Amino acid sequence: MKKNLTRKDIAEAAGVSPSTVSRALAGSELLPRSTIERISEIARDMGYHPNVLAKRLATNRSFQIGFAVPSVLPGKGTFRTMYFSNILDAVVKEAFSRGYGVSIYPYELENDSFITLKTGKHVDGFVFAGLKKDSGLPLALASENIPFVIIGSQYKELNVPSVNCEPLPGITEMLEALAERHVKRLFFVHGDMDYYDASEQKKALLKVTKSSAVKLAGVLNGNYSRSSGYEAAAALSTKLKTGDCVFLANDRMAMGFYRYCYEHGIQIPLDVSVIGSDNDDNAYGLFPELSTIEQPRTQMGQAAVSMLIDILEKKKVKTENIKIPEKFLIKKSI
Known part of the structure; x- marks a missing residue:
C-alpha cells in the first residue's frame, strides 16, 4: 500500500478528476449517489485517510456529533449507569464508522449554549439521551433548525426524529x-x-x-x-x-x-x-x-447516529420515529 496517498491517486484509480474525488468525499449534492459511493469505496480500499482539518475547511462542517446527557444522576455519575454507557459505546462506534467524532455535553447547559455549539461549528448536530417528558430543549432547538435525534423519548407534537424501544x-x-x-x-x-x-x-x-x-x-x-x-x-x-x-x-x-x-x-x-x-x-x-x-441499547444508539448523519448529509429528510422491539430472556428467577 502506498504511503501518503493523495486525492490524485484516488482519481487515477477511479478514472475521474481530482476535483470529482474532492466533491465525492465531501458528499457533494452535485454528484450522483452512485458516484459518491463508488469513489468512497475505492478510497477506503486503498487506505486513504483525508486530512480532517482540510475536510472541515472545505465543507464548513466540524464532522463532530454532540452526545448530550444529564451530567449527574441521583446517587451516581451518568456513565456509571449502564443505560448511558451502553448507548455511548454504540454512538461512538457508529459515528466513527461514518467518519465523525463524538463530543459529550451535559443537559445543564442553557438552551442557547447548544445553539451556539452548532452555529459556532463545534458540532454538526446532536444525539440526546435521557430527556424527561417535560423538557423544553427539543422545542428550543427545533425552532432554530438545529439537527438532532432523541433516544428514549418522543415529542410527537414537534415532529422531531427519535429512536425508542x-x-x-x-x-x-x-x-x-x-x-x-x-x-x-x-x-x-x-x-x-x-x-x-x-x-x-x-x-x-x-x-x-x-x-x-x-x-x-x-x-x-x-x-x-x-x-x-x-x-x-x-x-x-x-x-x-x-x-x-x-x-x-x-x-x-x-x-x-x-x-x-x-x-x-x-x-x-x-x-x-x-x-x-x-x-x-x-x-x-x-x-x-x-x-x-x-433493552436494545446498542441498536438504539446506532440507529440514532445513522439517522442524524443521514439528515446532516441530506440523505434523508423525512422525520422518523424508530421503535426497536425488546425481547424477554428466560433465566433462573422464574
Whole structure:
C-alpha cells in the first residue's frame, strides 16, 4: 500500500478528476449517489485517510456529533449507569464508522449554549439521551433548525426524529412464559414516570395483562434505584403468595429486591419469581440468574447516529420515529 496517498491517486484509480474525488468525499449534492459511493469505496480500499482539518475547511462542517446527557444522576455519575454507557459505546462506534467524532455535553447547559455549539461549528448536530417528558430543549432547538435525534423519548407534537424501544413484544413474551408456568398473579414496580420509557412500559403491561391469564395484582412506585426495589420488596412482603411474580422496571431495582429477599429468607424462585428489565451486565452477578427484558441499547444508539448523519448529509429528510422491539430472556428467577 502506498504511503501518503493523495486525492490524485484516488482519481487515477477511479478514472475521474481530482476535483470529482474532492466533491465525492465531501458528499457533494452535485454528484450522483452512485458516484459518491463508488469513489468512497475505492478510497477506503486503498487506505486513504483525508486530512480532517482540510475536510472541515472545505465543507464548513466540524464532522463532530454532540452526545448530550444529564451530567449527574441521583446517587451516581451518568456513565456509571449502564443505560448511558451502553448507548455511548454504540454512538461512538457508529459515528466513527461514518467518519465523525463524538463530543459529550451535559443537559445543564442553557438552551442557547447548544445553539451556539452548532452555529459556532463545534458540532454538526446532536444525539440526546435521557430527556424527561417535560423538557423544553427539543422545542428550543427545533425552532432554530438545529439537527438532532432523541433516544428514549418522543415529542410527537414537534415532529422531531427519535429512536425508542418497543416494550410490547418483550412484555408479551414475558406473560406467555409466566402463563406456561401457571403464574396467576403479577406485581409491577414501575420506573420514574417523568420519562417516556417508563410510561410506555407501564402502558404496554396494562394493555397485555387485559387478555392474559396472568393478572396484574398491584402496581408500586419506583424510581429505577436499588433502594426503591428494596422498598418495594418490603412493601410486598405481606402480600405475596407462593407462586406470585414481581416485575421490576429495571435490573437495578431487581438488585434491591434480591437484597431484601436474601436478608429475610425469601427464596427466589421457590417463594416468588422475579423479573427485571434492561439485561444490564451488572445484574449477571445475581443468583439465581435474573430473567429480564432486554433493552436494545446498542441498536438504539446506532440507529440514532445513522439517522442524524443521514439528515446532516441530506440523505434523508423525512422525520422518523424508530421503535426497536425488546425481547424477554428466560433465566433462573422464574
